Amino acid sequence: MIPKELSINSTEKVYKNIKSYINVTPLIKANNIIDQTFDTNVYLKFECFQKSGSFKARGAINNIITSDKKDLQNGITAVSAGNHAIAASYVSDIFNLKNKIFLYESANPYRVNVCKNYGANILFTNANNAFDEVRNAERDGYKFIHPFDGLHTLQGSATLGLEIANQIKNLNTKVDNVLISVGGGGLISGIGSALKQFFPKVNIFGVEPDGAKGMTDSLKDNSPLTKVEINSIADSLCAPLHMPYSFDVAKKVIDQMINISDQDMIDSMLFAFKNLKLFLEPACVAGFAALKKMNSSTLKNKNTLILLCGSNIDFQSWNQIIKNSQ
Numbered sequence: 472m473i474p475k476e477l478s479i480n481s482t483e484k485v486y487k488n489i490k491s492y493i494n495v496t497p498l499i500k501a502n503n504i505i506d507q508t509f510d511t512n513v514y515l516k517f518e519c520f521q522k523s524g525s526f527k528a529r530g531a532i533n534n535i536i537t538s539d540k541k542d543l544q545n546g547i548t549a550v551s552a553g554n555h556a557i558a559a560s561y562v563s564d565i566f567n568l569k570n571k572i573f574l575y576e577s578a579n580p581y582r583v584n585v586c587k588n589y590g591a592n593i594l595f596t597n598a599n600n601a602f603d604e605v606r607n608a609e610r611d612g613y614k615f616i617h618p619f620d621g622l623h624t625l626q627g628s629a630t631l632g633l634e635i636a637n638q639i640k641n642l643n644t645k646v647d648n649v650l651i652s653v654g655g656g657g658l659i660s661g662i663g664s665a666l667k668q669f670f671p672k673v674n675i676f677g678v679e680p681d682g683a684k685g686m687t688d689s690l691k692d693n694s695p696l697t698k699v700e701i702n703s704i705a706d707s708l709c710a711p712l713h714m715p716y717s718f719d720v721a722k723k724v725i726d727q728m729i730n731i732s733d734q735d736m737i738d739s740m741l742f743a744f745k746n747l748k749l750f751l752e753p754a755c756v757a758g759f760a761a762l763k764k765m766n767s768s769t770l771k772n773k774n775t776l777i778l779l780c781g782s783n784i785d786f787q788s789w790n791q792i793i794k795n796s797q
Contacts, residue, residue: 511770525781527558530627545612619655628661663724
């Protein structure tokens with residue numbers, strides 16, 4: 472049962488409120504080469520063209536506009552390997568908020584500079600200490616914008632599901648399968664909650680790296696892991712833990728998890744460049760990697776959507792990942 476606060480009616484209200492701050496990102500039918508490669512009818516949702524470079528802007532904005540002004544008077548805080556930090560920096564800039572943005576010490580220098588360009592107050596941390604640092608900031612009066620948990624974060628992700636459903640319907644078709652990259656689980660929970668209401672028979676596939684399969688293991692245990700062993704080039708998918716609210720929704724909407732290797736993602740980065748002419752980060756292309764591993768007989772003559780969830784990477788970093796794999 473999808474929670475009432477993630478109903479279509481509630482999601483439509485949230486979408487109306489945040490729409491002026493975000494891009495309605497393109498959803499297109501892939502070309503015949505891509506269809507033939509995976510033996511299914513591929514549709515692509517380019518959320519990588521979202522403001523701040525990823526879907527994270529939706530939840531961050533919803534958190535801000537639903538907050539009391541007094542809760543924001545001391546500013547906001549966030550923690551991230553990159554994409555959520557950029558989104559939090561973006562909303563701090565457009566809403567003129569003070570901030571403490573905690574970035575992992577391993578964060579890509581390009582992402583650090585993007586945050587700085589939004590005027591972010593950056594502090595460096597690591598996966599083991601990150602959430603303790605945020606709690607300390609909260610005690611100092613900063614409002615925590617969670618990267619993947621909480622009602623307002625998931626409602627932001629749900630607007631992406633709503634947008635997809637509307638675009639699919641405008642194409643006079645339906646969607647049978649959706650592949651979504653999974654980090655903390657807020658994205659797949661939000662999108663899945665919306666799409667399952669529009670298309671009850673849709674199959675929601677979550678995609679995780681072998682080196683960061685916290686959701687896969689949490690679903691096996693039927694409980695969100697409080698510590699996840701992480702080791703993957705897809706830092707955007709390396710959530711160090713999972714949370715009860717988003718996990719409770721995730722287990723209602725996820726039909727299957729698929730695990731992929733770092734090399735699978737590197738191959739898919741090259742595939743995306745060759746076929747889309749885009750330099751995309753590993754997390755963004757995880758759907759391609761998963762689709763390659765899936766049983767094509769179950770996908771044949773079906774409509775399969777890959778969510779390109781976001782990409783904040785420069786050519787130098789992209790090229791280095793490719794070179795290191797060779």
